[in-house]
Amino acid sequence: MKVKVTKMHMVEVKGILSSKNGMNLYRGCSHGCIYCDSRSRCYQMQHDFEDIEVKRNAIELLEDALKRKREKCMISTGAMTDPYIPLEIQLQHTRKCLQLIEKYNFGLAIQTKSNRILRDLDVLKCINEKTKCVVQMTLTTFDEDSCRLIEPNVSTTKERFEVLKVMKENGIPTVVWISPILPFINDTAENINGILNYCEEAGVKGIICFGMGLTLRNGNREYFYRALDEKFPGLKERYIQSYGNMYDIRSKNNQELMELFYRRCKQNGILYDPNVVFSYLNTFEQKNSTRQISIFDL
Numbered sequence: 001m002k003v004k005v006t007k008m009h010m011v012e013v014k015g016i017l018s019s020k021n022g023m024n025l026y027r028g029c030s031h032g033c034i035y036c037d038s039r040s041r042c043y044q045m046q047h048d049f050e051d052i053e054v055k056r057n058a059i060e061l062l063e064d065a066l067k068r069k070r071e072k073c074m075i076s077t078g079a080m081t082d083p084y085i086p087l088e089i090q091l092q093h094t095r096k097c098l099q100l101i102e103k104y105n106f107g108l109a110i111q112t113k114s115n116r117i118l119r120d121l122d123v124l125k126c127i128n129e130k131t132k133c134v135v136q137m138t139l140t141t142f143d144e145d146s147c148r149l150i151e152p153n154v155s156t157t158k159e160r161f162e163v164l165k166v167m168k169e170n171g172i173p174t175v176v177w178i179s180p181i182l183p184f185i186n187d188t189a190e191n192i193n194g195i196l197n198y199c200e201e202a203g204v205k206g207i208i209c210f211g212m213g214l215t216l217r218n219g220n221r222e223y224f225y226r227a228l229d230e231k232f233p234g235l236k237e238r239y240i241q242s243y244g245n246m247y248d249i250r251s252k253n254n255q256e257l258m259e260l261f262y263r264r265c266k267q268n269g270i271l272y273d274p275n276v277v278f279s280y281l282n283t284f285e286q287k288n289s290t291r292q293i294s295i296f297d298l
Helices: 058-068 093-103 115-130 144-150 157-169 189-202 220-231 235-243 254-267 274-282
Strands: 007-011 051-055 074-077 107-112 133-138 174-177 206-208 213-215 248-250
Touching (some): 058 093, 074 274, 115 133, 133 157, 133 274, 157 174, 174 189
Parallel strands (some): 074 107, 107 133, 174 206
Antiparallel strands (some): 213 248
């Protein structure tokens, strides 16, 4: 996977964990996914999206927060910005935070589209041995050539599938997000079946899918349409004619594809109700009541 050079700037923040124990170590991204909701203006990002904001004091803040918590819980990351953007290679903020989660015996739910997560397999295994570690991967496009158009600067779907298999081999549970599915591009039974084949072979615990489509808001809509003009000429006009300025863009094939999705999940014992999957992600598990010595204490 080609590493794209990106800009960055450092900031000091007052806190790192949200009220629901989620964290984002970075703001902005260089993966270039054409549909990215994080570009939306409602998130009030005051800098260019590709100029990554790095929370300089995130590691110290996380350690302080974990020390203060009265009860162990799942710590989540990756909802807004992928924790394995190229800058992570040199900064290692994600790895250092994972080491703290392991050290203080918390659980982890981490979401990414990058096979760079394999660098931290040792830490993920240690967390999962003591509590629970769940790795989440987004899969949208089975065809590799189409994937490179839609998600240009990140691991391809096949590479992410390989990550899921590695996690299975190491006993680390996985959850897949099938989102978004783009009308007129990848909203086909062939695409959904291909993704589900990967999920079944990798033995994923659950799949999150809110429907076959995407959301477009001010900010990400403009970027999405520019990308369509560049990569899929003529398709922007089709979107405008079909959906106007709608927020919730549903594929015309939504019903049949969701029926396919439900049927295959049921056949293979894969969790598919979003509420059930989120409950699983948020439920902390203590596998050993006696604190083990962390490999990072040595």
